[in-house]
Amino acid sequence: MNLASHVVNSARAHPDRAALRLGDDVVTYRMLDRRTARVAAMLRDRGVRPGDRVGLMLTDTPEFAFAYFGALRAGCVVVPLNFLLKSGEVAYHLGDSEARVLFAWHECAEEARTGAQQAGAEAIVVDAGGFGELPVPGRSADVVADRHEDDTAVVLYTSGTTGEPKGAELTHGNLTRNCDIVADDLLRLTPDDVVFGGLPLFHAFGQTCVLNAAVASGACVTLLPRFDAEKTLAMLAGHGVTVFAAVPTIFSRVLQQPDPGAYDVSRLRLSLTGGASMPVQVLRDFQETFRCVVLEGYGLSETSPVTSFNTLRAGPRPGSVGTPVRGVEMRVVDDGKEVPQGEVGEIVIRGHNVMKGYWRRPEETAVAIRDGWFHTGDLGRADQDGFFWIVGRSKDMIIRGGNNVYPREIESVLYGHPAVAEAAVVGLPDPDLGEEVGAAVVLRPGARATAEELRAYVKSRVAASMYPRRVWITDALPKGPTGKIVKREIVPPLGPGGR
Structure with a gap:
């Protein structure tokens, strides 16, 4: 089993169909097959062997796919990196994974070369069309390296919010099954589909x-x-996109554009979101504007990532992350014991999607995976129909005077205000209560609202212990590379009330 076999199979079945598109440039499946074979041959010629780690520090261009599937084709383990990393971060990831080679986009060449040198890895700088200049390999390069389903395919590094980044080892079995479930069960993809990348x-x-x-x-x-x-x-209109995949922030930004409904997106049949909590109001606004169903799901790097999703068959429930996907189990527990239906606890997961472990960290793996169940650190609840609802990270939960406050619930209320574009609820130190509830808000373009007005809006809709006493309006919220709001970087302004 090798994840790269998908390339070969699709090239045989649909050689002249478009696999990748960047602007007006199109890569067919025949071209994708040939380019990945060239990358695999190049790695073999450099002495890189099956099981060796290969870093990727590339943007969303066809070259990412060439390097990704080419390394997998050669039997290597792919280590994808954020192309915005600085040299010290590059050195850490390459050194920790013991990567032998790093493919780096030309725009980040300096940081990549410096970091690779520090880690003892070879940096190969790539620009547009660079892999097309590789010599055509012999017939032996057409072979896809045989890998067992338990062999590691990708090492994905976590964000490191609670310490040094850890590499989640995802196997060929993890990724192939997760991919097939997404393609078949959730999206029902066919060769006629165009997916937004x-x-x-x-x-x-x-x-x-x-x-x-x-x-x-x-x-x-x-x-x-x-x-x-x-x-x-x-792109949605001009490229005839049929499936739109994005994090909630992107949905919100698209809706904030002048007259988004004027674009002809009649081919768009389905949207999916994950990676962060999707405000129900944003979901409903997107569905109404584009006449397209939005499915929200849940997952983590350690679970390949998809764990649960709303589906067309069951009917989506706005605000929930759906039911576990085929072959995966989810439970809500407290101190190892399953909690009664509707009560909040930690989400734990068991199934074919759970990682092999953290790269060369057996002790941390043993803490995360206990008796076969991966402990997520996310808090949620399950309803009577088996739908799961995420209320936040355990570390993000606010304890105000002994009362638990779940940020997602307050954020959902704020998103219901017509002037609010984005909102993030955080805990603030308080000498009397331990923590106080704070909310940072970005307003929609041209909209007006005061902090006092927003505070009163939430106060009228939630329990007295939950509404944010400190509300402040800001121009933007800090975000990570996927567009997810980074709460640890939110700092309230000085002054009474946070105004």
Whole structure:
């Protein structure tokens, strides 16, 4: 079993169909097959062997796919990196994974070369069309290295919010099954589909739900290297996108564009979101504007990533992350024991999607995976129909005077205000209560609202112990590479009330 076999199979079945598109440039499946074979041959010629780690520090261009599937084709383990990392971070990831080679996009060549040198790895700088200049390999390069389903395919590094980044080892079995479930059960992809490729491909969401799922189905991925809301709308219309995959922030930004409903997106049949909590109001606004169903799901890097999803068959429930996907189990526990239905506890997961472990960290693996169950650190609840609802990270939960406050619930209320574009609820130190509830808010373009008005709006809709006493309006919220709001970087302004 080798994840790269999807490339070969789709090339045989649909050689002249578009696999990747960047602007007006199109890569067919025949071309994708040949380029990945060239990359595999190049790695073998450099003495890189099956099981060796190969770093990727590339943007969302066809070159990412060439290097990703080429390394897998050679039997190597792919280590995808954020192309914005600095040299010290590059050195850490390459050194920790003991990567032998790093493919780096030309725009980040300096940081990549410096970091690779520090880690003792070879940096290969890539630009547009660079892999097309490789010599055509012999017939032996057409062979896809045989890998067992338990062999590691990808090492995905976590964000490191609670310490040094850890590499989640995802096997060929993890990724192939997760990819097939996304393509067949959730998206029902066919070769006629065009999938929006605006999610970072170095991230689990973009790899599994966009690149791998599309390639396995013979569909086309239309790539957008850097997110731009206006370009996104133009691509949805001009490229005939049928499946839109994005994090909630992107949905919100697209809706904030002038007259988004004026674009002809009649081919768009389905949207999916994950990676962060999707405000119910944003979901409903997107569905109404584009006449397209939005499915929200849940997963983590350690679970390949998809764990649960709303589905067309069961009917989506706005605000929930759906039911576990085929072959996966989810429970809500407290101190190891399953909690009664409807009560909040930690989400734990068991199934074919759970990682092999953290790269060379057996002790941390033993803490995360206990009796076969992966402990997520996320808090949620399950309803009577088996739908799961995420209320936040355990570390994000606010304890105000002994009362538990779940940020997602307050954020959902704020998103219901017509002036609010984005909102993030955080805990603030308080000498009397331990923590106080704070809310940072970004207003919609041209909208007006005061902090006092927003505070009163929430106060009238939630329990007295939950509404934010401190509300402040800001121009922007800090975000990570996928567009997810980074709460640890939110700092309230000085002054009474946070105004």
